[in-house]
Amino acid sequence: GEFLHWAQKTLLAPAWLALALVATQDRTHPFGVGLHPAFYPMGIYRLLEREVPQQRIFNDMRFGGSMLWWLWPKFPPFIDGRGDTYTPEFWQQQYLPVIQAKPDWRARLEAYDIDAVLLPVLAPGRVPRLATALKADPGWALVAFDENAILFLRRTAANEAVIARTEFRHIWPGDWTLAGITPETAVSSIAEANRTLQLDPKNLLARTVVARAALVTGDYPAAVEMLRALVELPGSGPNYWRDLGYAFMKLGRFDDAEQVFAHMIRKDLARGYAWFMKFHIALQRNARTEADRCLTEALNAEPLNPDYLAARMKFDAAFKK
Incomplete structure (x- = not known):
């Protein structure tokens, strides 16, 4: 009861806000005829x-x-x-x-x-x-x-x-943290991103802005649509996978979210975060043994993470009396 309410409440705070989104990509220059x-x-x-x-x-x-x-x-x-x-x-x-x-x-x-x-x-x-x-x-x-x-x-x-x-007021190619995208600036940020996509339809920063703005405003279907494309890019890094799993969870699509987090664990992409999200999914399913295992794995990956440590204390207090 009380612990599950706490777990759901903590999930409302997007975990991606804690990290700067610095995506990498394949920037090799292919051979060919003409100017690159x-x-x-x-x-x-x-x-x-x-x-x-x-x-x-x-x-x-x-x-x-x-x-x-x-x-x-x-x-x-x-x-x-x-x-x-x-x-x-x-x-x-x-x-x-x-x-x-x-x-x-x-x-x-x-x-x-x-x-x-x-x-x-x-x-x-x-x-x-x-x-x-x-x-x-x-x-x-x-x-x-x-x-x-x-x-x-x-x-x-x-x-x-x-x-x-x-003029671009919210998007800046020199800053990939996207900290300026808030619910108040999301609409204008998307408009700026769309202007760039008209010039460069595959622009990674602009597509990332669209996904981030969708997450910030709670438009999780739009976020899923864009993030599914972004995770397929070579060398895209863990943050797109994190955001995709988070969006699936907000939509209640726990099976899809679990597949995302399982992929992250297999590929060693932010393993602690992935196990912690699997812990939340297990709680939603009232699978306490599985939740305990996932939380243990999260702490094995990141022993000093304060969110994981707090979850362990609350979980043990609620279920291991």
């Missing part, structure tokens, strides 16, 4: 062509060649891929101080009359120092990103309309 998307952010190029007024753009060197092909003459690159054609002075005084976000990067961009910046995404949650500096500067707005690139616009009169339509 890492050097060719076509969705962002289309946005620039379609919606952004002509202006000077500062770009990472890797994008220069494809910019010449797709964006010239509207957006000629600040630098292209022909590194040996640039002087040492250009590298030391113009390009590197900006791309490395040296203290005078703002003054240099103003001196070059730059109102747009195109930078790479280095890895999930990793962006160049200049991107972090631009994100923190109120004079700039993040207006687009995909799996490989980020576009900022300066807040000018010419850019006001496009920024109003496209």
